[in-house]
Amino acid sequence: MTQHRLFQIVNLVALISGTLFLLWGRPEGLLLVGGAGGIWLLQEARARRRRRHTVGQIAQQLRRLTRGEPVHSLRQAAFGELAPLVEAWNALVETLPKRLARLSHERDLWRGVLDYISDGALVVDERGAVQWINRTASQMLNVPPEASRNPSLATLVHHHRIIHLWQRSRDQHDVQEDTVELEGGKRTLRVRVVPLRPAEERAYLVLLQDLTYLRQLETTRRDFVSNISHELRTPLASLKAVVETLRHGALEDPHAAQRFLAHIEREVDTMIQIVEELLELARIESGQVPLRLVTIPVEELVRPVVERFHPQAERAGLDLRVELPSTPLHVLADPPRAQRILANLLHNAIKFTPSGGNIRVRATPQGQEEVLFTVSDTGVGIPSDKLPRIFERFYKVDRARTGEGTGLGLAIAKHLTLAHGGRIWVESTEGKGSTFYFTLRQASPPS
Secondary structure, eight states: OOHHHHHHHHHHHHHHHHHHHHHTTOTHHHHHHHHHHHHHHHHHHHHHHHHHHHHHHHHHHHHHHHTTOOOOOOOSOOOGGGHHHHHHHHHHHHHHHHHHHHHHHHHHHHHHHHHHSSSEEEEEETTSBEEEEOHHHHHHTTOOGGGOSSOBHHHHHOOHHHHHHHHHHHHHTSOEEEEEEEGGGTEEEEEEEEEOOOSSSOEEEEEEEEOHHHHHHHHHHHHHHHHHHHHHHHHHHHHHHHHHHHHTTGGGSHHHHHHHHHHHHHHHHHHHHHHHHHHHHHHHHTTOSOOOOEEEEHHHHHHHHHHHHHHHHHHTTOEEEEEOOSSOOEEEEOHHHHHHHHHHHHHHHHHTSOTTOEEEEEEEEETTTEEEEEEEEOSSOOOGGGGGGTTSTTOOSOTTTOOSOOSOHHHHHHHHHHHTTOOEEEEEETTTEEEEEEEEEBOOOOO
């Protein structure tokens, strides 16, 4: 029983007793009735003041809550019907910090997740202002952090088709999707705009998926099919022509028949070489060719390869020389496969260097970690726009002047170098020659 309710009962008893005394003709009844009435009025006034004070406190705390300011519980001083309201408010104040902390944690968690997903994400409001952008989208659009503070969508994307997709989603209240090319076709994005809220202040999620790598893979696949078809079509067409010639009477001429059979053998050898190099490249890429790494002197790695190519260079009228440091160097390598890298580079240098040119093979230490091998020539060189693709399978800079070859040598050299944990690259000036570089891990000489 509350104190206010107790006072009401006492006053009621006093009032009834005073009324009875008055009815019985006793004058002290008047004092009892007056005193009880006064006490009742006094208590009612105090109760009203407390109620007004409590309601004012609750209203003040609610206004602070709507402004995002800290709120506190109320002293338990309310009577009657306001007591449950005060108790409910105090319970809210007690649980509110935990709920806000949980919401803040979940918000930070989801923002962290969205920041590190592989797709870009932006939230755009009805007016086209970007309310939030994740890290991936900033990198895709080359947006510096200081420029991502509530800018317009048009300021960030600089692409009319993305802006048009957002406008169409806003006007039609529906999901819109399209593929957009950026940077002059160097990058391809799939853009998807999704309306988020059907309320008056609508928001839109703009998702950016980078398809550049997938497009490059698709282009590589098409080029691979086209190139291998081209490489096999030539010997197959030649074989067909020779077989038809033999069938139409060349078999009767022993000398001609032997010449045609030799031609068939050469074409078959070419196709066997293509198939074998393709299989080897596939095994290297898939890791099915385990390297047997040993410590080997650089001179023992380089000189046997150069000596093998000396006769070929002399027939082509080329000056082939080796330049090695006076201090012995050692590398950690699989000797046959490391020599295959150098042999493929030398073969290319001899093939594309006109008579009278020079070819130099060098090896130099790069700090304590690597040995840098170079194969430089004074040949025809490579156009600058062709350099990024020079290590692709079957890629030939100029098919009209490549002559024999499968177009797989540089691709094999690249993957063998990577398998050794090294690097390979090329520098070239068209008409002035090329220099191919590759590195192998330096090793301490065996004790």
